[in-house]
Amino acid sequence: MFFVDTVELEGLGNRSYLAGGEQTAVAVDPPRDVDQVLAAAARRGVRITHVVETHVHNDYVTGGLELARITGATYLVPAGARVSFARVPVADGDAVDIDADAGLTLAAVATPGHTPHHTAYVLAEAGNPVAAFTGGSLLIGTVGRPDLVEPRLTEQLARAQHASVHRLADALPDKTAVLPTHGFGSFCSSAQAGGDATTIGKEKAANTALTSDVDTFVAELLAGLDDVPAYYAHMGPVNARGPEPVDLTRPAVADPDEIAARLAAGEWVVDLRSRIAFAEGHVAGSFNFEADGKLATYLAWLIPWGKPVTLLAESPHQLAEAQRELSRVGIGRPAAAATGGPADWLRAGDAPASFRRSTFAGLAEQRQRRDSIVVLDVRRDSERADAFIEGSVHIPLHQLPGRVGELPEGEVWVHCAGGMRAGIAASLLDAAGRQVVAIDAGFDAAYEAGLPVVAGSASAAGSTAGRLTVDEHGEDGSTA
Template identity: 75%
Template sequence: MYFIDTIETAGIGNRGYLAGGERTAVVVDPPRDIDRAIAAAARRGVRIAHVVETHIHNDYVTGGPELARVTGAAYLVPAAARVTFERVSVHDGDTTDVDPDSGLALRAMATPGHTPHHTAYVLEHDGAAVAVFTGGSLLIGTVGRPDLVEPRLTERLARAQHASARRLAAELPDDTEVLPTHGFGSFCASGRAAGSATTIGKEKAGNDALTQDVDAFVSALLAGLDDIPAYYAHMGPANTAGPAPLDLTPPAVADADEIASRLAAGEWVVDLRNRVAFAQGHVAGAFNFEGEGQLATHLAWLIPWGRPVTLLAESAAQLAAAQRELARVGIDRPAAAATGAPSAWVRDGERLSSFPRATFADLAGRRPDHGVVVLDVRRDSERADGFIAGSVHIPLHHLHPRIGEIPDGEVWVHCAGGMRAAIAASLLDAAGRAVVAVDDSFDGAERAGLVVREDATAPECAGSETCR
């Protein structure tokens, strides 16, 4: 008898796992907030005897060293990973008893590609493979991207990904459950995951790594790679050194004077409320990153690394959730925080700022107005599928230092669904630009007749890098 529980971290698109039998269990690729893994083990009534990493992660701070320390578990890390902390080195073929009484064991399989040292772990019950923890190798319908380690290694690692996926498919039964860490919204995936569950047999039928020859696979994989989030550069070094224990105690309370002082000092003040509430009234100079959106990914990608951040939330619960989410990507301690209504976040005599929201149909009605600037903050890969003629294109993660490139006029900013447009609108509003946030699905632009798909830029964009 055995079980496998998923430890979901939806905000950064990852999964960790707790797998065990009657008495003991293993945690695979644990998140930074280890209390969730400990609680999952307590619900099962098992002791965490082993903690394992498939690789040194580039997209989040691991909880592995701390979870092993707190539980007394053995900490297993691929032998070729260059780390500076105590661990049990794992080599290809090594087997670890997870729960001997239940006939449960874990077998290491070298699967380089996402990183040179990447290792998958096959869960065996009474000697038969039942599941494989694939980390960033074989994902659901795709594979982990090979370009996060070193540019000169990218093609070599892409070829290694192909070979590793083929090894998994050749050595494991078709009904083996495939349990990846990445691929649920993480930028560590080279493509979009197709579903939430899969097996080796299903991947054989539909995964390009298993249906294409190596040259075709590598060519398509490299051509489809998107930008790497800026904060990834800090995750690997943190995980190599061994992250510090997590501190989720509440931050210091900021009053209106302190909020104003931190804004004046150039610090980031982040309003976590939903984009509708923010547009209606907010502290001038604050940025809007919805607490219920991909907070960690977007904020960590945009903020100058190490810049102090003050959080404004509508409730203590929203603040605590955001603090936990940000700690997963290394933004450990907010400088200060405030909760409640925005009217309490401004000093006496000051007014809240606001800006309008609109739809693509509204934009279509304004297009003859030459004072309107349309700003597209989607990624390059999204824009390649269609864009609004004459629009300026600056992906959200490049916007903050490039606001000065946007032409004069009222800026109507859009993305694919509204959330990134709201972030961009808050950046523009803080910079003193007149802005309208297009809070609409890009399908609305299609219906309004605004979308073109020509390869060439619109005439009014000729020669402008921002329009491409």
């Protein structure tokens, strides 16, 4: 009998796997914090004999090299990947025994597309394929994006992606489990997963890569590609060099004077509490990235790479989990940290800063009072293309730190699709000295509130609009 255990990287939208028999196992695309994989192996009572990478990752720092060092496992990396460390290069058709007594083998299948060297691995029991670890090739209902390597290669890789997933679908039985690394929130996916589990047969019926001809697939894939997080530019090189072992030791404790000094020096002080707690009271100048949100993705996307970061958490547990999450994207041990709340972080005599939270109904009421305000939409271009509030300013969240000066004067009401990114944006604006209101609601509520929402391709027309003003007749300057 065989097993497959999943290691969820929920914050990054990825999965790693441990698979094997009664005695030995293989780890697939392990995270940087390898203790999770070691714990999974200990629970199973198995020894990790092989560690494999489907590709050099662009969205997180791998733990493969460290896991192989700790366990003495054979480290398999696609032969076409340019890396600077010792490994066993694996090519199409290569196979290894994972658990001989259980009849488990793992075979490499070249699946270029997500990267030129991408390789999937098929687990077979007594010669029968039972699972395919597809990395960033065949995902649930979609495929990995082909534009993370080199812009001039994007179309070529998109066509290769189509051929690769067809190769898997043609070669494997319909009941074979498909176990991708990406697709659960990761920006490495060209779209988000359409479910939690799948098989080759299900993908044949539902995956557009398998139901569309290559030209249609490529055109739709390229048209739908979204923004790439800035930190991706650093992940590939780190993984190719060979990451250093992760350091999860607790950072030095920062007292109120040190927190103030680090803010004065232009360093980032990040408050990990909920956006509700942050809005009610926080250290002036600090930024809010909720520990329970997509902390690693958005903090790594926005922070200038290499800038020291100090973490403020409500508990030691929250701090430890945030440090672990950030280590996965190459943000090393924080410069300092503190736990508790604003009363513990502020110097004597300093008052906490705060700002208002509201809803789309609150925005509608504000407009009816004929107040002149700025409505800021921090969603990505692809989201705004579906619908937007007439007259709103559009600056995607990841561009906001460098574009705050473009906002018109006045109170800024900021929204996203659900509230989390609006909370981040509000903290950035508050730190910049702007009067801000965070709209903490799903965008569908904008329709329900009677706000003038423009749908469809016309959205581009309002992407750089300015303040919502009131004309002499008491109507806002937009049209329904």
